[in-house]
Amino acid sequence: MPELPEVETIVNDLKKNILKKKISGVEILKKKIVRNSPQTFKKTLVGDSFQKIFRRGKYIFIELKNADKTIVVHLRMTGQLIYQKDKKIVAGGHSQGDELEFSNKHTHVIINFKDKSQLFYNDVRQFGFWQLISSDEMAELDNKIGIEPLSREFSYVYFKNLLTDKNSNIKSFLLDQKFIAGLGNIYVDEALFLSRISPYRRLNTLNNKEILSLHRAIKNILAKAIFSRGTTFNDYVDASGNKGSFLAFLNVYQRDKKKCKRCKKENIKKVKIAGRGTRYCPACQK
DNA sequence: CTTCTTGTTACTGA
DNA sequence: ATCAGTAACAAGAA
Numbered sequence: 018m019p020e021l022p023e024v025e026t027i028v029n030d031l032k033k034n035i036l037k038k039k040i041s042g043v044e045i046l047k048k049k050i051v052r053n054s055p056q057t058f059k060k061t062l063v064g065d066s067f068q069k070i071f072r073r074g075k076y077i078f079i080e081l082k083n084a085d086k087t088i089v090v091h092l093r094m095t096g097q098l099i100y101q102k103d104k105k106i107v108a109g110g111h112s113q114g115d116e117l118e119f120s121n122k123h124t125h126v127i128i129n130f131k132d133k134s135q136l137f138y139n140d141v142r143q144f145g146f147w148q149l150i151s152s153d154e155m156a157e158l159d160n161k162i163g164i165e166p167l168s169r170e171f172s173y174v175y176f177k178n179l180l181t182d183k184n185s186n187i188k189s190f191l192l193d194q195k196f197i198a199g200l201g202n203i204y205v206d207e208a209l210f211l212s213r214i215s216p217y218r219r220l221n222t223l224n225n226k227e228i229l230s231l232h233r234a235i236k237n238i239l240a241k242a243i244f245s246r247g248t249t250f251n252d253y254v255d256a257s258g259n260k261g262s263f264l265a266f267l268n269v270y271q272r273d274k275k276k277c278k279r280c281k282k283e284n285i286k287k288v289k290i291a292g293r294g295t296r297y298c299p300a301c302q303k
Numbered sequence: 304c305t306t307c308t309t310g311t312t313a314c315t316g317a
Numbered sequence: 318a319t320c321a322g323t324a325a326c327a328a329g330a331a
Contacts, residue, residue, distance in 0.1 A: 018309055075310080094309040095328085123328095142327045144310070185320060194311080202309070251330095292322070294308075 019092045020075060021166070021199030022242035023253050023261060027098050028072045030256030031136075034100045036067050037082075039131040047125035050140065052148040061086055061149055062128070074162045074198030078155070086149045089158065095123075095252040096138065096145030103133035119258050141252060163196040166235050171197070176232045180220045187223070188216040189291035191235075200235070203248055203270045206296050208234040210269045210279075215302045216288075216295045241266065269296040277301060 019027070043059045045051050051058050061084050068082040077090040077098070090098070099119040119137050120127065126138035126147060138147065150158070164171045164179075179196055190196060191205040200208070209216050211234035214227055223231070247253055247261030250271055254260055264271070268278050273287040273296055283300040 020310095091310085093311075093326095140327095141329075142309080144326060183319085189321080192310090293310095 018094055018201055018203065019096065019247070019253055020201035020204055021072075021239055022204070022245075022263070023247035023255075024072050024075050024077060024092065024199070025243050026246045026261065027092075027256045028070055028077055031070055031098065031100060034134070034256070035079075035128075035130070035136055036070065038134070039066050040064065040128060041131040042129035044127040044129070045125070046127070047143065050125040050138065050143065050146055052146050058147075058149060073159060073165070074194055075201070076158070076162070086151060087155050089148050089150055089155070090138075091145050092140070093142070093144035093146075095141040097140065097252065097254055097258075098256055099137045099139065099254065099258050100256045101135050101137065101258075103135075162194055162198045164198065166197050166199060167239055171236075173229055173232050177225075177228050180223065180228065183220045185220055186216075186291055187214065187218045187220060188293065188295060190220055192291065192293065197235070199239070202293055202295075203267070204235075204238050204242065206269050207238045207267060210297060210302060211238060213302050216290050216297050269298065272296065 040062050043062050045055045045058065048055060061081065065081045065083045067079050069080040071078050075091060079088040079090065081087065090096075092098070101119050119139070121139060123139045123141045124137050125140055125143065128136040130136075138145075164175065180190075183190065187209065188205060191200050191208070192202070206216070208231060212227060212230035214223070214231060242248060242263045245261060245263035245266065246255055246259075248263040248267065249260035250264055269285050272285045274284050277283055277285055277298040277300060280298060280301040283298060285296050286299050287294060287296050289295065
């Protein structure tokens with residue numbers, strides 16, 4: 018499940034590879050993924066090039082150079098963006114043994130560049146999407162997305178003000194993209210663990226010390242996960258098709274029924290909160 | 304066979 | 318207005 022660190026990793030990888038290259042062709046293999054008509058989408062892209070790529074929350078924005086349009090991509094649960102240079106054919110006709118083929122039956126969009134390199138969009142569950150939008154639509158979308166948790170603007174004071182006068186459950190609040198952008202199920206559970214706060218808590222019961230601790234935990238966990246190039250336990254891979262290595266550092270996610278690494282007293286428990294599978298330590302998260 | 308999973312939106316009802 | 322709950326989307330794993 019790509020959350021902020023995974024999307025950040027993909028975008029940083031793609032930044033090195035897909036910009037300023039002429040697009041020679043576009044293949045749309047599953048129509049529902051692209052929210053524009055295939056004709057419009059192809060006509061806009063072919064002959065143009067990508068000028069800029071950046072992340073906002075879990076969204077990826079790719080600006081075109083000539084057309085006054087931006088592509089927005091959301092990977093939802095199982096979307097992958099994988100860049101592949103053209104397959105080199107070794108003399109003798111057989112391809113190199115460790116050459117990976119990244120297109121498969123779940124490849125729904127392919128961008129072909131003039132230099133023969135390719136960008137694949139794979140998505141097992143097909144919930145992700147691509148859409149060409151105007152700068153107005155882009156501003157509108159940007160407005161709906163909350164603050165970037167790694168930005169300077171996301172200060173302790175900002176966080177505290179965001180919580181003030183709200184009465185919701187902490188878990189659903191942290192997952193809500195209109196408040197803070199980019200947190201998903203994994204990093205919300207991990208941040209709550211780090212700050213020793215139970216996922217059952219309500220916002221108006223948090224004291225200053227807890228708010229400070231949670232604010233620090235959010236920044237911390239995201240920065241560390243980016244450094245490890247994200248968390249892979251099934252679908253997520255970076256733009257080269259490689260797994261992220263943050264799984265080993267997780268304290269609660271995917272550790273149900275395993276002993277808490279911190280207090281070593283109880284096992285990590287899995288419950289359902291805000292409609293989401295939630296993992297926490299009943300002994301050290303209060 | 305059924306149930307569960309995940310991100311997001313839409314909808315319903317308190 | 319705010320908040321919670323659920324369905325829907327698709328495919329695969331258990």
